[in-house]
Every structure is written in structure tokens, then in C-alpha cells.
Amino acid sequence: MQTASTNICERMGRSQELSDSKRGTVIGCHLCNKCIRDISLLLNIPRSTISGIITKWKQLGTTATQPPSGRPHKIKEWSQRMLKRTVHRSCQLSAESIAKDF
Missing domain, CATH: 1.10.10 (Arc Repressor Mutant, subunit A)
Incomplete structure (x- = not known):
């Protein structure tokens, strides 16, 4: 039951x-x-x-959901490393083309 x-x-x-x-x-x-x-x-x-x-x-005084408190999450370390590698390997690429890769 x-x-x-x-x-x-x-x-x-x-x-x-x-x-x-x-x-x-x-x-x-x-x-x-x-x-x-x-x-x-x-x-x-x-x-x-x-x-x-x-x-x-x-x-x-409200029942609406509130945004979470605290510091926003950081970008994961592996994605930061990937971005650095991409930028270092291809210095001539534009920011738009790098953003498309991610």
C-alpha cells in the first residue's frame, strides 16, 4: 500500500x-x-x-523560486586547457572559428 x-x-x-x-x-x-x-x-x-x-x-513574502546563491561555477579545467591548446596551435584563426569548434 x-x-x-x-x-x-x-x-x-x-x-x-x-x-x-x-x-x-x-x-x-x-x-x-x-x-x-x-x-x-x-x-x-x-x-x-x-x-x-x-x-x-x-x-x-513570495513562493517563487529564487536563483541559487553563491559563486557561479567555473569552466571545467579540461575545457580551459583545450581552449588554450586550440588558440596556441592556430594563432591566425578568428575568434568566431574557434567558437564554432567548441
């Missing part, structure tokens, strides 16, 4: 997010004084997700 939590996890996976309408529905239910357990059962969403949405809404 599957519970509501496992059912939603199988459907969504970890990388997918809830739609804006679902998050809005969670906040609407919260404003109507429904408890997290009732919202979870009603919408078939895990309680931890419901709690996270409500907490985020209380702190930021």
Missing part, C-alpha cells in the same frame, strides 16, 4: 518543482487556517514540502 508521500515522490522526483498554482493553493489553505497535515492530505504533497513553502512565504 502506497502512502500519499511516496506517491508524490515517485511522480515528481527530486529535480522537479511544484507549479506556481500548487504553491499558491498551499498558501491559500494556510491562510484559511488549515494545518499542514490537512493540506498535505488534500493536495497529496509531502508535509516537509508544505512546511518549506509556508516558511519561505513567511520569510520572503
Whole structure:
């Protein structure tokens, strides 16, 4: 027998997010004084997700997804080395032709 939590996890996976309408529905239910357990059962969403949405809404005033914090990822070392080799081997090539190779 599957519970509501496992059912939603199988459907969504970890990388997918809830739609804006679902998050809005969670906040609407919260404003109507429904408890997290009732919202979870009603919408078939895990309680931890419901709690996270409500907490985020209380702190930021929005349920929209925010960009990730922190420094952007660097270009991989191997691609930097490849670019250096290409430029050193063919100094006469234009930047456009080098960009096409990558």
C-alpha cells in the first residue's frame, strides 16, 4: 500500500518543482487556517514540502523560486586547457572559428 508521500515522490522526483498554482493553493489553505497535515492530505504533497513553502512565504513574502546563491561555477579545467591548446596551435584563426569548434 502506497502512502500519499511516496506517491508524490515517485511522480515528481527530486529535480522537479511544484507549479506556481500548487504553491499558491498551499498558501491559500494556510491562510484559511488549515494545518499542514490537512493540506498535505488534500493536495497529496509531502508535509516537509508544505512546511518549506509556508516558511519561505513567511520569510520572503513570495513562493517563487529564487536563483541559487553563491559563486557561479567555473569552466571545467579540461575545457580551459583545450581552449588554450586550440588558440596556441592556430594563432591566425578568428575568434568566431574557434567558437564554432567548441
